[in-house]
Amino acid sequence: MSKAGRNDPCPCGSGKKYKQCCLGHASAVRDTAARLDATVQEGLAHHQSGRLPEAEALYRQVLQGDANHPDALHLLGLIAQQVGQDALAVELIGQAVRQRPDYAVAHNNLGNSLKALGRMDEAMACHRAAVAFDPNFAEARVNLALALLAERQFADAMGSYRMALQLQPEFPEAYFGIGRVYQEQGRLNEAIAAYSQAIALRPNYAEAHNTSARRCRAPADCSRRRRAIERRFASIPATPMRITTSASRWSTCVSPNRRSPATCGPSS
Numbered sequence: 001m002s003k004a005g006r007n008d009p010c011p012c013g014s015g016k017k018y019k020q021c022c023l024g025h026a027s028a029v030r031d032t033a034a035r036l037d038a039t040v041q042e043g044l045a046h047h048q049s050g051r052l053p054e055a056e057a058l059y060r061q062v063l064q065g066d067a068n069h070p071d072a073l074h075l076l077g078l079i080a081q082q083v084g085q086d087a088l089a090v091e092l093i094g095q096a097v098r099q100r101p102d103y104a105v106a107h108n109n110l111g112n113s114l115k116a117l118g119r120m121d122e123a124m125a126c127h128r129a130a131v132a133f134d135p136n137f138a139e140a141r142v143n144l145a146l147a148l149l150a151e152r153q154f155a156d157a158m159g160s161y162r163m164a165l166q167l168q169p170e171f172p173e174a175y176f177g178i179g180r181v182y183q184e185q186g187r188l189n190e191a192i193a194a195y196s197q198a199i200a201l202r203p204n205y206a207e208a209h210n211t212s213a214r215r216c217r218a219p220a221d222c223s224r225r226r227r228a229i230e231r232r233f234a235s236i237p238a239t240p241m242r243i244t245t246s247a248s249r250w251s252t253c254v255s256p257n258r259r260s261p262a263t264c265g266p267s268s
Contacts (some may be wrong), residue, residue, distance in 0.1 A: 024129045027167050040071050052079050055126045070100040081113050089113040097209040104134035108143055115147055154181050172198040176208050183211075189215065 020057035038051040043058030056079050077092030093110040097103050111126030129135055129158035145160035158181045179194035198208040 032065065034051070036065050036069060036072075040069070040075070043072075043075065047075060047079070052082065055079060068095070068099045070096040070103055073099065074106045075102065077106075077113075078109055081109060081116075086113040086116040090117065102133045104130045104137055104140065107133065108137065108140040111140075111143055111147070112192070115143075115150070119145050120151055124151075136167055138164040138171060138174070141167070142171070142173050142177060143175075149177065149180060152183060152184070157229050170201050172201040172205055172208070175201065176205070176211075179208070179211065 005131075030249070038118065039058050039062050043055045044059065046146070047055035056076060059076040059079075060073045063076070066072075073092050073096035077089040077094075077096065080086070080092060081089040090113045091112060093106050093113065096106045097110060100106070104255075106128040107126045113125040114120075114123035114126060124144060124147045127140050129145060130140035131144065141160045142162040145157040145164070145221050148157035148160060158178065161174045161177045161181070164171055168174070175194050175198035179191045181200065182188070182191035182194060195208045196213055199205050202208075
């Protein structure tokens with residue numbers, strides 16, 4: 001259907017010219033949408049910098065103008081997830097995916113909060129939805145693998161981690177997850193090798209350092225490894241959690257041993 005011209009009959013069927021009827025309303029709707037999107041971006045800048053109260057206020061301002069704005073719902077839910085309010089996160093991000101069913105990153109973050117609540121089947125379904133809508137979404141594949149690992153589905157977890165590495169070869173969380181699979185299978189040398197690869201990619205990856213050190217079999221070797229870790233950490237600043245924004249993607253990975261989001265690195 002061609003776009004109505006200013007002097008054409010209004011598509012609403014009123015009999016008036018478009019410019020005298022719905023044109024002004026359509027322009028107002030577009031202006032409002034643009035203003036709300038700009039407010040989301042303003043909130044996102046605060047969010048990325050860790051100023052969560054300021055970000056939350058702006059997202060809520062957007063929802064006052066459009067209660068079903070999917071980005072504002074998702075990002076407000078992500079704040080809830082970051083502060084440990086996973087039930088609220090499920091409610092808010094769930095609303096976002098109902099408004100935009102193909103919202104891959106929202107499905108992924110919804111899965112993270114469901115996982116934190118112990119609802120593993122639902123979490124896996126969300127991560128699978130994220131991958132179905134965006135097959136190149138490496139973070140979603142890692143988060144799916146985490147849920148599979150929690151359910152001791154080792155082969156499927158390993159496959160998901162390796163697919164993530166095909167998509168994003170320098171992905172420390174994927175190598176760490178592979179180490180966890182090997183560890184659960186009792187393949188300690190391979191586990192330590194995978195943890196070492198994660199550390200090589202992110203030298204201040206505390207969880208990988210600690211897990212690798214715990215899995216050393218010789219006490220003297222463990223002692224040397226721990227001293228090396230302490231020396232490295234003395235000179236390396238902590239890496240802040242980052243919310244990625246490429247192609248409207250705001251996502252987190254969740255570590256298997258903690259509920260706080262971990263840096264996933266830039267999305268492709």
